[in-house]
Amino acid sequence: MSNRHLPVGTRDEFGPRAIRKENLIQIMSRHFIDAGFDRVKTPLLEYRDVFQPLTVTGEQPYQMLDDAGETVVMRPDLTLPLARLLSTTNIQPPVHWWYVGDIFRVRKSLSGTYNQITQAGIELIGYASLKAEWACLSEAIRICDDLKVADLTLELSDARFVPQVLQTLALDPVTKAALKKAFFTKNLSDYERLTEPLAANALYPFLKQWPWLFGPAESVFEQLKQLLPPAFVREQVARLQTTVDFLRDQFSNLTVTLDLTSQPPQSYYTGIFFHAYVPNRREYLFSGGRYDRLMASFQRDLLPAVGLAFDVDALTDTVQEPTASPQTFVYGLPSQWQETAAVVATSPNARLCLVDSLAEAQVLAKSSHARLIDLSPKEATL
C-alpha cells in the first residue's frame, strides 16, 4: 500500500495555495534581482559534515550513504552550503547572493508539522558595516509590504548581550551555565533560585527584570536606562538604537520590538539578529542576523556575514488570498486552434477545453463550475 501514501511529514502542493506560493517566490526573486543580488543554487545533497555547526534541537536530517560509504544528508539548512561554496572556490567577497529552495528536517512524527520547508533568502558576505544588516532588513520589509502583510512586527536582538552580562556575574562556571540555561528557557523558578544569592550585586535589580526585557523598543531602551549603569554594554545598545532609528525613519508603519533575552539561533551568530512575525500566527516569517563566525568550520579566514531567510510556507499561509477570477474553459474546433489559444492567453484563469464536442464541453464546464466560451461556428454545433 505504500505506493498510495506519502511519507510522514511530506505533502503534495497544488491548487490555489501552490499558485500563491509560486507567486510569492516570483515576487521575492524579482526583489532580490532588482536589488543587485546574484542567484546561487547548491545541491540538495551535501556531506553531513557541512552542517556540523548547525544545532537544531529535536530535529534530524534525512541521511544516507553515498557509493563511498560517506554520510550524505538532504540539506537541513541553506546558509552553511553557501559558506562551503565560498570557502572552496576562488570567489572573492564581498558577495550579494540570493537563493530559494527546500530544506529537509525530520521533526517529531505525527505532530502536524512538515519536514520539507521552502526557504528564500539573501546573504551579504564580506561586509562588517551595519549597513549590511540594514540592507537585509530593508529588502525583507519591502517584500512584506509588497505582499501586503499586515501588522508586521520586527524583533531585534544581539547575540553578544547575554554573554556580556553573564560574564560580569561572580558565579562559578557550573552555576553560570545553569543560570544561562534557566534564562534562555525562561525557567523562572530556576532563574530566581540561581540569582537570589546575587542580591547584593549592583546588577540585581536588572537581573530581577531581565527575563522580561523584551517588547516595544522604546520601553526596553527606557528600562535599560533605569536598570543598567550607563557604560554597560553600551556598544550593543547603541547599535540596536541606531538600527531602530533607521527602521523608524525608513518604515513608519513597522512595529519594532527588542528582545534582550533571546538565544541566538546558532552558535555562529555574532551580532544583531532578528525575527519578524504577525499577530495570531505562531511562525516567524523571516529570521536572520550577523554571523561573522559562519566560515569558522570551513578552515578559512573568518568573513563578516549577514543574511536572512524567509519561511516561504509560513508566508504563503499568512498572505491574503487574492480574489480569484472564475475558471473559464475555451472551446473551439481544431481548425480554430490559434484563435482559441489566443482567447485563453488573454482571458484570466482560462484554459483550453480539450474535448471533441460542444456537448462534452458543456458537461465539463457544468461539472467544474466553470464559465464556457464557445468559439465554434454555430452551424458546426448543430
Next chain:
Amino acid sequence: MTLTIALAKGRTAAQVLPLLSATGINCTALQEKNRRLLFTDDPDFHFVLVKAPDVLTYLNRGTVDIGIVGSDILEEQGHQQFDMLDLRTGRCRFILASTPDFDPHQTNRKRIATKYPHIAQRYFQDQGEDVEMIKIEGSVELAPLTGMADAIVDITETGTTLRENHLKAFATLTPVSTHLVVNRLALKQKKPTIYQLIQALQRVRPQEV
C-alpha cells in the same frame, strides 16, 4: 487579548483550578462535572481540556498560548517552548522500583519496564549503564511481579500502590510537579497578559517544600 490555555484533564486540572480561581479567573464552568472540552465563556481566558500527552502537541502547533501539564510529560516528550513556572501542585517523584529481591548491582543487562522510556534511558545513561527498555502503557507494577522485567521506572506520590503490590523503591530519579509552559512566540505577542498571569500564579502557588 485572549489567552488560550490547554489544561491536562483529570488530577492536574483538579489541582490547578483552585490556583487559577485564586488569581481571579472564573473557573466555574471548568469545575462543573460534564464532558465539555472547550471553554470560551470568559473573553480573556479560553481553556481546552486535553489528555496530558497532547498538551505539548497543541502548544507546539501554536493552537494554544499556554499549556499546564506535569513535568513528567515535559521531560519525556522534550520540547522547545518556555517552561516558565513550577506551579508546585501534583508533586510526586520518579522512582526505580522492583520486588524486594531485585539486585540493582546485578551483572546481567537489566530489563526495565516503563511508561517513560526517555526518562528511564537518561537515568541509566547517567549511571553509565545500558539497559533493555520495555514500553508499558499502564499498570507498570505488574512487569516485575510477572517476571517480564527486572524493575520499573514509574511515578509515585505516596508509595501506596508500590506497597500494595509488594514492590520496593530502590532509587529516586527526579521530582515531578505541574508546570506552566508558554509558546515561544505567544509570549512575545501577548506579553502583558502572560506576565500578569504568571505574577498572580507566583503569589498563590503553594510554598516550596
